[in-house]
Amino acid sequence: MSAARPAEAHASAADLELYVIDALAPATRRQVEQHVATCDRCALGLQAEAVLEVTLGQLWSEVQRARRPVAAVVPLRPRRSGGAPCPPMRRSGPLGGLAAAAIAVLFIGWWTDGGRIDSLRSPSALAPPPSCAITALFHEGASDDRLVCISEALPSPTALASWATCAAPAPAFASALCTDRSPPSAVQQ
Amino acid sequence: MSAPLRIMPSRDEGSPPAEGADTIGAALAGDGAAWSVLIAHHSHRVQVALLARGVPIERARELTQETWLRLMERQRAGRLTELSLPGLAIVQAGFLAANERRHSNRHLPAAALPEPATRRTGEDEVLGKERIGRMVRALDACPPGARRVFEVVYDHPELAYAEVAAQVGLSVQRVKQIVFEVRKRLRAALEEEPR
Numbered sequence: 001m002s003a004a005r006p007a008e009a010h011a012s013a014a015d016l017e018l019y020v021i022d023a024l025a026p027a028t029r030r031q032v033e034q035h036v037a038t039c040d041r042c043a044l045g046l047q048a049e050a051v052l053e054v055t056l057g058q059l060w061s062e063v064q065r066a067r068r069p070v071a072a073v074v075p076l077r078p079r080r081s082g083g084a085p086c087p088p089m090r091r092s093g094p095l096g097g098l099a100a101a102a103i104a105v106l107f108i109g110w111w112t113d114g115g116r117i118d119s120l121r122s123p124s125a126l127a128p129p130p131s132c133a134i135t136a137l138f139h140e141g142a143s144d145d146r147l148v149c150i151s152e153a154l155p156s157p158t159a160l161a162s163w164a165t166c167a168a169p170a171p172a173f174a175s176a177l178c179t180d181r182s183p184p185s186a187v188q189q
Numbered sequence: 190m191s192a193p194l195r196i197m198p199s200r201d202e203g204s205p206p207a208e209g210a211d212t213i214g215a216a217l218a219g220d221g222a223a224w225s226v227l228i229a230h231h232s233h234r235v236q237v238a239l240l241a242r243g244v245p246i247e248r249a250r251e252l253t254q255e256t257w258l259r260l261m262e263r264q265r266a267g268r269l270t271e272l273s274l275p276g277l278a279i280v281q282a283g284f285l286a287a288n289e290r291r292h293s294n295r296h297l298p299a300a301a302l303p304e305p306a307t308r309r310t311g312e313d314e315v316l317g318k319e320r321i322g323r324m325v326r327a328l329d330a331c332p333p334g335a336r337r338v339f340e341v342v343y344d345h346p347e348l349a350y351a352e353v354a355a356q357v358g359l360s361v362q363r364v365k366q367i368v369f370e371v372r373k374r375l376r377a378a379l380e381e382e383p384r
Binding site for chain 1: 322
């Protein structure tokens with residue numbers, strides 16, 4: 001790309017750049033190498049070109065990332081063709097999320113009622129909560145060994161899991177909890 | 190300085206043979222011809238990386254040859270299971286250069302040794318982003334054809350100019366000229382003072 005010239009002459013900036021990108025003709029490349037080996041000024045110029053090349057290589061991936069987005073933005077709701085534009089969707093606030101969570105918890109409580117997912121419970125999960133154990137004590141005369149929750153009112157959502165466990169058939173070891181047959185004062189009615 | 194090793198093929202014979210998909214595998218299996226192809230392809234980049242570290246040109250050539258010898262020794266010893274080039278060779282060469290510098294600096298006072306690298310600050314991050322932005326703008330201002338050629342060259346450092354030329358349908362000379370011109374614009378963008 002560049003005409004051959006005496007080795008004593010300084011290498012031009014273009015020659016140094018072409019050398020770094022490996023684009024020099026073989027004869028010129030040899031001359032540049034010979035000259036740079038003995039000329040501090042050109043050696044520094046070549047080093048600067050090499051630094052630029054390394055920097056370009058290092059920054060290249062970032063440049064490409066900046067030029068090409070990772071993925072195209074896909075609209076969630078495509079516009080209807082021909083018709084009127086869709087009304088803007090109302091965003092539910094935090095209360096909407098809470099209501100959904102409460103409904104989910106209620107559903108789980110209902111679903112576990114009657115021991116439908118007994119097989120899914122681990123033995124530790126089968127241990128009745130304290131209130132159930134207390135109720136078992138209270139029903140010491142009951143023959144079917146069923147645990148019944150003492151609260152008449154529907155428990156709060158946070159207590160639903162315990163309530164569901166209470167509603168489930170009592171496991172065999174529930175009676176083993178009833179070591180003290182006298183009803184505790186806290187539950188006496 | 191030790192006597193220069195002569196394992197690098199002469200680059201005056203024209204373009205190196207094409208590096209096939211199985212060249213790396215063959216080199217890992219100990220095929221000398223495959224190693225020759227890889228050396229011809231990647232030596233220049235290794236040498237440029239050494240020049241960027243301030244290694245004199247003659248020594249850079251020697252260290253490049255030593256790098257390949259080390260890699261081949263590792264392969265023969267069964268300690269080379271992957272060969273990611275030119276990255277691995279550049280790392281190996283950098284290690285050799287650093288080792289040499291440490292040895293030659295042993296007699297120097299501590300104050301003469303370069304400062305250890307410092308952590309990047311928030312300001313560095315901002316300046317880095319600005320620099321990337323300038324480069325992106327400079328690249329986008331290039332003609333689409335030139336941009337495409339430059340992208341192929343820098344996205345695929347393993348390709349020789351002849352392979353790039355075949356891929357984009359231009360002559361080797363034209364490809365080199367385009368790289369030269371686009372690089373010039375990117376250099377101007379890099380050297381531009383931040384606003």
